[in-house]
Amino acid sequence: MPSESAHKIHICRTVSLPDPVKLTRYLKVPEFGPRILFFSGGTALNPLSRALVRYTHNSIHLVTPFDSGGSSAKLRNTFKMPAVGDMRSRLMALADQSVKGNPEIYNLFAYRLPKDEDREKLKSILMRMADGHHPLVRSIHDPMRKIVCSYITAFARKMPEDFDLRGASMGNLILAAGYFSHNRHIDPVIFLFSKLAEVRGMVRPIMNKYLHLVSRLENGEILLGQHELTGKETPAIESPVQEIYLSSSLKKPAPIYPRLKEKVRRLIQDAELICYPMGSFYSSLMANLLPRDAGSAIARNECPKIYIPNTGHDPEEKGTNLRQRVEILLYYLHQSAGKKHKDSQLLNFVLLDKDHELYKGGVDVSGIERLGVKVIEAPLVDPENRPFLNADFLLERLLSMV
CATH class of the missing domain: 3.40.50.10680 (CofD-like domains)
Structure with a gap:
């Protein structure tokens, strides 16, 4: 000091x-x-x-956080929130992808839901992830798996019935769920996201x-x-x-x-x-x-x-x-x-x-x-x-x- x-x-x-x-x-x-x-x-x-x-x-x-295109625009416009796609992308670029990191978390956050499935099939995939039964989630060790499942569940509950999940990034959905869970503040979930994915740097929205x-x-x-x-x-x-x-x-x-x-x-x-x-x-x-x-x-x-x-x-x-x-x-x-x-x-x-x-x-x-x-x-x-x-x-x- x-x-x-x-x-x-x-x-x-x-x-x-x-x-x-x-x-x-x-x-x-x-x-x-x-x-x-x-x-x-x-x-x-x-x-x-x-x-x-x-x-x-x-x-x-x-x-x-002003991006109004791509899949993050669906979240931005539906929930009137900052765009999270560029933040998620940068977090992934800074994540430790070696064996010292958490590759299972990285793989989930980088995963996109299929673009060519119907609405019910996509909801089914999302709920399998929320329940921890999907292979990408099942491969994550506790207690991280429980944290991830809780955020996916939170998003599924908040999601409007007609929300378009085609091509949605799981990392974006988890960030959005954290944004809701922390009273519309993005920094707490970015901090948690960074810890889970072993991010080697700090990412913050300008606003x-x-x-x-x-x-x-x-x-x-x-x-x-x-x-x-x-x-x-x-x-x-x-x-x-x-x-x-x-x-x-x-x-x-x-x-x-x-x-x-x-x-x-x-x-x-x-x-x-x-x-x-x-x-x-x-x-x-x-x-x-x-x-x-x-x-x-x-x-x-x-x-x-x-x-x-x-x-x-x-x-x-x-x-x-x-x-x-x-x-x-x-x-x-x-x-x-x-x-x-x-x-x-x-x-x-x-x-x-x-x-x-x-x-x-x-x-x-x-x-x-x-x-x-x-x-x-x-x-x-x-x-x-x-x-x-x-x-x-x-x-x-x-x-x-x-």
Whole structure:
């Protein structure tokens, strides 16, 4: 414990990228690895997360709960709750899948009910799981099996008669049941979920609220819901994004500016490195920065802040180049802060592959650095998986900055 007279001082230092000594230390004792915080959502960060657990068990993942597409949208719309699919996906990416973990729990949480069975058959499968008779549940040892069964039973009781179970993720259903059981609070069930699946990191929603992502395009079109923006379930947007905001209603989609909870602000302020990673530019990254106080919490933390742009195609980035995307990132960070901060308090570095052809719209290094942001170029893509970033190449640079 620090003494009462302990105080903080600011130290500047030079680091090597990569730093083999640091990396060896983290690999040897990941339990004491660094607190790297990621603002993200979706699945783009999952490959990196699976590699990350070899280096640190202390990473922090703030995930958007505004997803309005896919199977988690059924839960979100039926129960007026935050979307849990991206949280479940990240928890699974961080779970210990070795013999030291709980593979039986992992297998259940990763299981999806069949898409081609009728309603009665799907209900029968769910009730077999609730009773502990389904092979996936029967393989789990007590007392974990009893806990899992109690949550599945709770969901079955809460589920409307006409709820569509086709393709439903069991992990999502269990998270939803925990949300109900804990008076519509998601953190307690995520904590339990993390313990059961031996998750090597912390996953939290940026907000525990049922809110909607609204997008206004430059052509005046208004898109209601995250799924309308991503180009996955609907056609890709035909006009660049002008702005995004949160709304409590889709009938009257007026902007609202909810505040972060104090515990989320503390997570941001205590991180040893803050990363704005690859992923859907607006719906995964910018959406996380919409709540008030996110920017001010970032500004109060003097750790390095780094942006990792997408390689390849992201339909949400239509009409922008990399310098413009850096400017957009800074815009939303400042908007969230609510008061004046220096750009350097919000963003310090952009980490790029040396092959600039990977980046949509081109790369203007001097233009980015005129914004006060240092560009770091390194080999991040291997030829076999081009244009996707190699998780190990990327982590070697990120971890060396802590």
